[in-house]
């Protein structure tokens with residue numbers, strides 16, 4: 001056992017760091033560091049820069065155009081990106097649908113979709129949840145009926161993150177009512193520009209438009225857009241959820257936030273002292289440092305396990321989201337009453353107007369509210385605990 | 396010992412709750428906030444007619460002579476409906492301070508107009524960088540003949556923009572070693588500039604910039620350099636009121652979450668059938684009940700002149716209520732699943748209000764520190 005990074009890994013970290021220093025555009029970094037409103041063009045621009053370097057998809061193998069990094073190298077890359085203030089890459093294509101296509105798609109699908117995910121040309125969104133099918137995902141009702149060489153899709157998806165920007169959606173659809181609900185689900189790729197698709201915004205509690213309802217009214221989808229076999233979609237869906245949950249540990253991003261939080265504590269006045277001198281606040285920071293360290297090491301243990309992440313991925317999802325939420329909460333508490341004001345215009349770069357307190361105060365409360373989603377999506381933390389109890393502990 | 400309401404208090408509570416249920420629904424509230432003032436005149440006038448605005452003011456000034464226990468009832472009801480009208484700033488804080496420490500002339504001029512709903516007040520005390528520290532005041536007072544000149548910046552001032560008078564604190568020369576004085580500043584005095592913002596929970600706050608604002612000796616509230624006890628008492632009353640509001644909001648949030656888990660079906664049954672959820676709701680219920688007890692404690696002490704006891708009770712209450720509000724708010728959102736993070740749900744708005752209550756007049760950590768420091772023998 002050895003907790004140190006190898007010399008090769010250290011060199012790799014240096015290389016990533018140098019690349020980021022030279023190639024991450026300043027306006028993008030500013031936007032991310034100031035936690036301003038994310039922007040589609042920015043995400044795509046950054047994806048293109050990484051793509052040109054051959055680093056478009058840190059988790060992909062070489063054969064599909066990835067860099068073929070080990071799990072530890074991927075973590076190093078993510079951490080350095082977060083520390084440098086790079087925007088998050090879009091998971092839906094890179095880390096969700098792509099692994100499914102690689103594992104279960106046919107050659108044509110791989111040729112057609114993977115390169116456009118890698119370059120950032122296509123924007124994917126995830127069509128799993130429905131109004132009646134959240135935690136009980138298998139009860140989904142959106143129906144795909146085969147007619148000749150098309151499926152006719154009818155129904156509704158909801159909570160679709162950034163669906164307003166997407167040109168593709170991967171959907172779980174019902175193709176059979178026989179047997180257990182899990183046995184009649186298929187995995188379908190749908191072009192968002194197909195007639196009959198209607199995307200409607202859902203405004204979140206922070207006032208932002210980040211999620212959507214997606215309606216399907218007699219939408220014609222070519223049968224070649226089916227991934228794998230009909231009625232086997234549940235297997236693929238669960239495979240994908242495993243990937244999603246590991247990603248949600250988010251250690252790199254939380255480490256970057258922790259660093260920022262410490263800086264804020266050193267800048268933020270707290271009456272006649274600065275906040276870091278406030279022992280009650282410092283204890284809370286220290287507590288989070290400890291928890292984050294434990295998570296980081298657990299992630300490394302899970303990721304370097306040769307058997308791959310099993311149900312243990314649920315540990316990462318639960319702890320990663322709880323620590324993230326605690327960080328955002330502390331960020332808000334750090335600025336205190338300055339967090340009260342809601343100035344949505346100030347979430348744009350180059351906002352010229354006045355604000356309350358430091359720029360860190362502007363997104364503080366809104367982010368805290370927004371991040372309550374972390375323990376709800378990707379399989380709620382209650383569902384993750386059920387998984388640990390049942391599948392890990394055998395209860 | 397007796398925790399019962401008097402007949403009068405019961406009537407007040409009933410009629411207020413009925414009024415809010417009928418006239419102050421979620422949609423109506425949204426319209427009021429969207430209109431930009433967080434003040435609906437007909438609603439405010441109705442409050443005046445019910446006697447709410449003068450309930451805690453002395454009878455000689457058009458009030459009903461009530462106390463912080465009556466405020467508790469009002470604020471609890473406001474918390475349930477998430478009322479955004481400036482009751483806390485005008486009646487509890489402003490009215491309280493003038494009543495405690497104003498000159499006869501100030502009382503006569505202002506209090507009756509609070510009771511009738513004609514005039515509004517705001518306490519402009521907190522300053523940038525002060526965070527939760529109540530005695531952080533750097534606003535500068537300079538003597539100028541028989542008058543005074545104020546310079547400084549105030550922040551997080553509740554309802555400053557609509558206020559006819561600002562109650563402004565400062566120190567001679569802005570020096571931390573000088574004691575604090577309070578002045579009543581007319582809103583249209585030259586040099587007063589107000590930058591107003593909506594808060595995340597639909598209230599209104601402002602930064603108030605004081606640029607060579609001239610006041611006279613008659614505008615002073617209380618004796619020169621003796622303002623800190625006045626401010627403390629005023630703020631303690633406001634904290635007690637916020638605790639009561641939080642209790643109302645927690646109760647409403649628990650009720651709506653209970654309703655939700657009974658109706659939301661997953662895995663072929665209402666999610667309220669899962670024991671995990673039942674225990675969560677049981678803990679949320681406990682948190683609200685404990686908060687209620689502490690809100691009653693704070694209200695019972697809020698008018699007291701025993702500074703140490705009063706401050707301790709209020710800090711204990713704000714700590715526990717802040718922690719409970721956080722727990723109940725977060726868990727209520729969690730149990731609503733995706734619905735919980737949408738603007739469309741009342742629950743999300745209750746959660747936001749509860750979050751912001753914790754950030755006002757000292758958060759749970761700050762007040763825990765106050766209680767903790769009080770355990771030192773030297774305190």
Ligand SMILES: Cc1cc2nc3c(=O)[nH]c(=O)nc-3n(C[C@H](O)[C@H](O)[C@H](O)COP(=O)(O)OP(=O)(O)OC[C@H]3O[C@@H](n4cnc5c(N)ncnc54)[C@H](O)[C@@H]3O)c2cc1C
Pocket residue numbers: 125126127128129131133134135136158159160161162211373376377378379380381382383386659661662666669671672729730731732733734736
């Ligand atoms: C911001 C956001 C973005 C999202 N983005 C997407 C997206 O892009 N694509 C997509 O398909 N979906 C997305 N989702 C949906 C997300 O996956 C669901 O919200 C989640 O699965 C929970 O489902 P639900 O909202 O219906 O809650 P419900 O399933 O109704 O759950 C309500 C509560 O009951 C609890 N509960 C349910 N069942 C049990 C049980 N058996 N035992 C104990 N407790 C239980 C839950 O944990 C939760 O606390 C998103 C959600 C959010 C909030």
Ligand SMILES: Cc1cc2nc3c(=O)[nH]c(=O)nc-3n(C[C@H](O)[C@H](O)[C@H](O)COP(=O)(O)OP(=O)(O)OC[C@H]3O[C@@H](n4cnc5c(N)ncnc54)[C@H](O)[C@@H]3O)c2cc1C
Pocket residue numbers: 670
């Ligand atoms: C010091 C002591 C003094 C006692 N004195 C008395 C006495 O004077 N008279 C008397 O009659 N009894 C007495 N008891 C017994 C006591 O009432 C039982 O221990 C108690 O009811 C729990 O029963 P159990 O020990 O069989 O544990 P179990 O019932 O087997 O419970 C084990 C664990 O499972 C949990 N659990 C059980 N059912 C559920 C459920 N449906 N949902 C969730 N969790 C559950 C319990 O909370 C507990 O954590 C005493 C016990 C102790 C330890």
